[in-house]
Each structure stands twice: as structure tokens, then as C-alpha cells.
Amino acid sequence: MLVAVWLPIAIVTALHYGTSHEYHWVHDVLRRVYYLPIVIAALRSGLLGGLVSAAVVSAAYVPHAFVLVHHFDPARSIEKAMEILLYFIVAAVAGYLSDKERSRRSQLEDALDEQRRLTGQLVRAGRLSALGEVVAGIAHEVKNPLHSLAGTAEIIDPLIPKSADEHRMWEIHKQEIGRLQKVSERFLSFAKPVPIETTTLDLGDVARRVVELVGAQARQKSIALETRISAEPILVRGDLDALAQIGLNIALNAIKAIGDEGGTILLSVSTRVVDGEPGALMCIENSGPPVPEEQIERLFDPFYSGGDSTGLGLSISSRIAEQHGGTIEAKNTGMGVRFTLYLALNS
Template sequence: MLTSAKQYHKYYWKIAILALFIIGVSTFHYLTGTTHKYHGLHEIYRRLYYVPIILAAFWFGLKGGISCAIVVSFFYLPHVIYQWGGSFFTNDLPKTLEIVLYHIIGIVTGFLSQEQMNATAKLRHQAGVLAQAEEQLRHADRLSALGKLSAGIAHEVRNPLASIKGTAEILSDKFKPGDKEYEFVEILIKEVNRLDTVVADFLDFAKPKLPELKLSEINNIILSVLKLTEHQMAKARISLKTHLEDTLPTVYVDPEQIKQVFLNIIINAVQAMPDGGTLEVKSRMDSSKILCVFSDTGLGISKDQQKNLFTPFCTSKKKGTGLGLAIVHRILDGHKGEIKFTSEENKGTCFTISLPVRDV
């Protein structure tokens, strides 16, 4: 059934059609004479009232059928009393029972229509669930394939990187700080370290570790991550606001993995505010879940990027791997948690992480 004003607005034209039909038929009733030669027309008009009742039941279900039957009776009853010369009861029983018949039609048709609506809604819900499950399976297949590919590439790349880094460190010992060659070697070591970090991200994504659940304080994890990023936020001219609920229960999580989740979210927020801004961090209880909310006043996420935000290798950063949020999503899946977000370009982004409070 329709419950909101917006939903009712969608069907205003149907209500208008029903009203015009009922008023039209009633007008013909009252304008047509009541002598014997017009009785055939009145019989037709009486049956025409079935049309809006059936339509109302078909469009709006049981309530629609009953409501329309009541309205039709309201319009039809004065005519009957007038035609019968002021007496409600008459020897013409079909006329007396016509109003009862309107309600029977409204109830029966409305009931059948309502059952069909409920069945259709149930099928649509099941279709939505199946579609979501199918999409999750496809997503899992893609992740599995990408994971195997990433693991293979990462292992092949990491060994040569270690050799290059070792060679560069040996070369750096032969030059003094300030030499042009020393500067080149330092750049080489820096870039090798950066590539090693990328490879580590690939390996984290390709071979996720099972969470080692421990009884933990979520606020303590948040504060430890904020301490780690304190210097980076100060350097980026980002002001921090925290609203951490101090009555949160302890929860079984892998502290290191959840720390990685929070760290990725905060680093993304810092990078989204190149000209400074505000990061607001909140924690609170919501039913049987702990909610951790991270809101920034940064550049926001475009609508195109929002569609694939948690898809591996999808990134708008020049130096990003596109695995940060994919890893976050995978870690939270392992904790039976969820991550949601809202974002508006040039206004900011808000990530909400929910973690269930449960026994192991």
C-alpha cells in the first residue's frame, strides 16, 4: 500500500479518473427521468458504477475497492431514495441490494488484487535479493581472479626490487651527501621503497589474512590511528574534531586490521583536502552495532567514481594503486561489518563504518 505523500502524488491522476467517472455516472442518474421508459437507462447507470470500484481495487488493492464502494454508495443512495419516492425499502429487491453488491464487489476484487500486489512485491524483493547475490558472486569471482594475478605479479616484482634496493644502498656508501650521484641514488632508493609499498598492497589484497579476533576498545584504536596521522594532518593544515562516545562496549575485532581500515580512511580524507579543511571523527552505538563516522570537507567523489569506489584498481589518484578501499571493504567483510558513504563534489565525503557487537 502507498504510505507517503510522494507515492500518493504518483497516482493522483488515477484518483481523478475515478472521481470523474463516479460524478459523471451520478450526473446521468440525476438528469435522467424516473418514468418507466427510462428504467433501462438507470439499470445501465447502476452497472456502470462497477467500473470505478473494480478499477480502484485493481489500482489500490483492498482499501481502494472498499473506499470506492463507499463513495459510490454515497452518490447512489440519494438517487435511489428519490426514485423510490422517499422510501428506502421497496419491493424491487435488486435495487435494495445494489449497494450491498457494490461493497461485495469492492471487497472481493480488492482482496484478489491485494493478494496479487503482495505476491508481485514479494517476487520483486526475491528478484532483488537474487540479483544482489549474483552481483556478489561476480564480484567474488573478479576478486579471486585479480587476487591470483596480483599475487603472481607481486612475487615476481618483489625479488628484483630487493636486489635493486640492495645495490643502490651499496652505491650510496661510495658517495657523500651533496654529491649529484648521491642524490640520484637516494631518489632510486626512495622509488624502490614506493614500489615495495605498492607490491605490499597487492599482496595484502591477494592474500587477505583471517582476522585474529581480540576483545578491543574501538575508541582506543581510533585514537592510536589519529596519533599516527597527527603530524600529517598538521602539515596539511587540517583541523580535527572528535566526538567519541565513552560508553561503547568492547568488541571482538582484529585490532591491526581495523587500524588499517581507519588509517586508509583518514589518509584518503587528508589527501582529499590539499588546501586544508576539517576532519570530524565520531563513534557511537546504534542498536547492536558500533558506528565509526569519518567526515571531511574535501574535494568529494565524483558520481562516476562512486559507482566503483570499492572496486580494485579504481582510483583517481596519480600515485594510487586503487587497492586501499578494496582492502578496507574486504577486511570489514571478514568482520561482518559494513562501510557506507555519502559524498558531494567540492563539499566533502562521509564514510560510516559499522561493526557488530557480538560474542565469538
Template sequence: MQIQKLSITAFRPIILACFLVCISLLHYLTPLHLPYLHDIFQRLYYLPIILAALWFGLRGGLICSILVSIAYAPHLLFQWGGHLTLEMEKYLEIMLYNIVGGVTGLLSQRERERTVELQKTARGLEESYQKLQNQSERIIIIEEQLRRAEKLSTLGEMAAVLAHEIRNPLGSIRGTAEILKDDYKPGDPKQEFIDIQIKETERLNRVVEDFLHMARPQPADMQLCPIQEELETIVALLSNDARGRQISLVLKPASAPVIISADGEKLRQAFLNIIINSLQATPPGGSVTITTTPYEAGSCEICFRDSGPGIDAETMDRIFEPFFTTKPDGTGLGLAITKKIIESHGGTMQVESEVGHGTIVNVILPMQNASDGGLR
């Protein structure tokens, strides 16, 4: 589009020159006994003058009007004999050429300058709108973080009470159930009920444990941590589970060593949660792929991609809410804990999904230079 505009602009002087030459030839080649044609031809000179003024502003209009005057003057002086009293209006026409060229060029130039100013104003308004939109999005994110922090604060206050009021009775219930279990032979219906009781106490205890991890920030043991090695360890642990589900679990090699400052145990917990969720969401014959990409900006991206059924928009809006789950035996705290761990390491966690096209979890973490310290 820009090249086409430049090519049209380059042809404009040629167009003006053609007009000027053609009109002048009509003047010089038309017999003098046809004055009405000469009156028409001398009016045609306004066409290139006005075009030049519109295209090139004040300078273009004046230059074109001067060239028209120079082209028209010999015809007036030599062919018409230069009778000043008889052809005064023709001399005034030359003056009018220059007045029209100057005035039209000045108006065109001012209009062009005004257009440029309006375009600058429009760009400024667009930039201001974009800044306001970015600030609005930031405010929404901050408000969401504040709401989450308020939830966590409330959970923290409840955690100590729940730990004392639930875990101790759970231990007593489980111990009593295990003692009663010994009184019944295998296959007895009552023993089956006791097994259910033990499993439910274990599940409830797991909920309390997850709740405590969510509500109470644990002290971090930050060390230099090679991401690829951590992922290899987790993949090795889950490889049997993946084979049992008939799912291909693939860890692709990183293009360069990726080392971050992290609490290895917590980071493993976060990655483990993500991969287990991916395996549980992927049907038999599907795949879960993990890739690590280091960036020059000093960060790395760990991408977990599964070929599951995807997540609908309504569920996507709530996946990080504590206690929200779509699994019958889930606690709804896994992803919330995972996100909290990632953010405590200065990173971000994003989930992209489309129904029928699988889910992608992107974790971005700041990298650590190997020269900053050794592995401990």
C-alpha cells in the same frame, strides 16, 4: 481521487430518484389527450433502469425496475381506466422494464466481476514481474561476487610467488642503495637518484603488501568494538593532515552507543582508507563529515560525506576493481581491501556520488548487544 469517487457513488441513488420522480410527474401532469407524449415518457423510464443496472448490478437494476413499475402502475390503472384489452402494450411495458433491469444488471455485474478478476490477474502479473526483476538483480549481484571471488582466488595463488620473487630482491636493492648513498655528499646529483630509487622500492613494497592483504584472508580477532571510539581515534590521527589541507574534518556524536563484533585493527584500516580518500578528494575549504546512526533492526550506518568534485558514472562502475585507480601514486587496492573488510564483518559498503556534489560512502554493519559480552 478515492474520496472523489466515493462522493460520486453516494450521489448516484439521488440522481436515480430524481429521474424517477421527474418522469412520473410528467406522466401524471400531462393531459391524456396527448398520448404521444405519454409514449415518450414511458420510454424515458428505461434511462434510470439502465443506469441503476450499470451502477449497481443485478440488484440495482431489479430494484429500480420494480420502483418504476410501482410508480407507473397507478397512472395506468386510474388515469387510463385500466382497460386491459386497449392498453395491453402498457402492461407489457411494465414487464419489459423488469426484464431490461434484470438482464442489463446481470450483464453489468458479470462485466464488473470480470474486471475485478482481470485486475487481480494484472496485480499478480505485476508482482511476478517484480519478483523476477528482484531475482534477476540478485543473480547479477551474485555473478559479480563470483567474478570478484574468482579474481581473489587467482590473486591468492599469485600472492605467495610474488611475495617471494619480489620482496626479497626489493630488500637487497634497498640495502644496496642505502650503502651507496653514504658514498655521496648531500646535494650530489647521484645521491638524488639513489633517493628516488629508495622511494620507488618503498612504493613497490607497499604495493606488494596491499596485494597480499587483498589476496590472502587474514585470521580475524573478533571483539566487541565501540564504533564511535574507533572513529574518534582515527579522526584524531588525521586531524593534522586535514588542517594542513585546510579541510574541516567533523565527527558528529552518535544518538546512542554503537557496539559491533569486529576486528578493531582491520576496521580501523577500512575507515582510515575511506577518510583518507575523502580528504584527498576534497579541495581546500571543503569538509568531510562522519555520522553514525543506529537502527532498531540491529544494524548501524556509518556515513562518510565529503564536499569534493564527485565521481563520474564511468569511474563509479570500476572503483572497487583491484588495481584501478585515478591517483598517480595509488595502487588501486585501497577501496577493494576496504570493501572486503566490511563484507567480512557481515556488512555492506555503498558509494553514492554526483559530479559537482561530492561523494557519500555508506557503511552498514550489524550491531552487537552490550549484554552479549564485555569489551576485551
């Protein structure tokens, strides 16, 4: 603005005052050169910027046009007055058009963002349901024979004396059956999500529950667990256990991401207007390495894991959020990673 608007205005004004009134044509040209910075100001800063620059130009020009005898613009008064009026008209029209253009562009950008988000969600939902069916099928097939194995193991158990050499092997056998049962349970619960029971609850309570659940583990790894939860309740419709599950999954990932060096996790609950609707937010933010940008959407894919774990935590979380009519978003903050759960505010 300084180089494109204020400096040219100052230069033109100086030339105006410095040029003798014998050079009629120079004054005519200079008066019109003022339009340039006015239009630039209007294009850059909209209606307000245009009008302010027109006012500055007028204030600079009026003494020269009508008042100061020694530095007088020799043109006719009516011409000069019209010129000043035109400064304002040009500023207003250019400013108005640029404001309109700008608001249209931001609307388009918003619409594009929304479309991108919806497409992502759709792709994710499609992948989720297809995988869900396969996983449910396998888990189901595995579960029944496992049930028989566990049942027969119980019958055989007393027949193997504790003193026998084979008893240790037998223990391993039983343990592994138990482990397989747990895994297939988890896969089944991924495929068939548990129905939620919604009540009106304080999202702050959800965050406090998460802090309770991971507090000990964070301390053990010298992670500072900070919270920013308002005492004023932030009410949403939802299932406390299910929402705490989301927070727990994200917080446990955060602890894992921070590693053994220590760091911070910030848990905050707040409200914000999202797309014109009042929304409630739970943010869980951790210091630590960023997620490569191209992988950030994949975090929510079932079985996507950066390590050797099952990779179901975030996909289950995003499904619970969907059950609540909400969404989860992951973002690199520059200092670490932030997950945000958006829900509708219930007021």
C-alpha cells in the same frame, strides 16, 4: 484517484439524483456504472482503497435508493440492496487480488536485486582472487632481490664519503629501494589479507577513530567534517583497526573527491533492518561530483583508479568487509557520493 475514482462517482451520483424516476433504465445503468470507479480504486490502492470507495458510493447512493422521495430510484428495494452488497464484494475481491499481486511483484523485485548484488559480488571476488595471485607472485619475486639490494646498500653506505659528489646519487638510490619495498609490501598485503581479530565493539568508536585520523587533513582543506553518532553503543563483532581502515580509505577518497574548493563529509552510524536481520551501518557521505553510474561497481575493483594512485583502497576495504561478513555499497546521492558499510548487529 481524483480523476479516475472520485470524479466519476460524483458525476454518476449527480446524474442519479438529476434523472426523473420515469427513466427506469437510466437508473439501472447508472447503478452499474458505479462498479467502474470501485474497481479502479481497488486496483490502484488495494483492499482498503476498494472498500473506502464502495463505502463512499453506498453513502452517496443510499438516500437516492431508499430515503428521498423526490429523487427516487424506481428499482425494487431488494435489487438495490443486493447492488450495494455487491459493491463491497467486488471491491473486496479486486482489492485483495491487487494487494496480492503487488506484494508478489515487490518480492520478485527484491529477489532480483539480491541476485544482481550476489552476481556482482561473485564477479568481484573472482577478479580479486585471480589478480591477487598474480600480484602476490610479482611482489614476492621483487621482494627478495630488493632485500638483497637493501642489505648490500647498507654495507656499501659507510664506504661513500659524505663529501663525495656521488653521495647525493647514493641517497636517491637508497630512497628508491625503500620506496619499492613499501610498494611491494602494500601489494603483498592486498594479496594476502591480514587475519582479523574479532571482538564485540561499538561501531561508533570506529567512526570516532576515523574522524580522529582524518580531522586535521579535512580542516586543512576547509572541509566540514560532520558526524551523527549515537551515544548509545551500536555493537558489532569485528576488528577495530580493520574497520577503521575501511572508514579511513573511504574518507580519504572523499577528501580527494571534494578537491580544493571545500565541502562537507558526513559520517554517520545507525541501525536498520536489512533483509529481516538487524544491521549496523556506517555511512560516509561527501559533497562533490558524482561517479558515473557505469563506473560505480568498478570502484571496488583492484587497481581501478580515477587518478594515478594504486586503486587498491576500496578493493582492500571491500575484502575487509567480507571478512566481517559485511558489504560496502557506493551510491550517488544527487549531492555527492555515499559509501555505506553494512554489518550484522550484535545484540
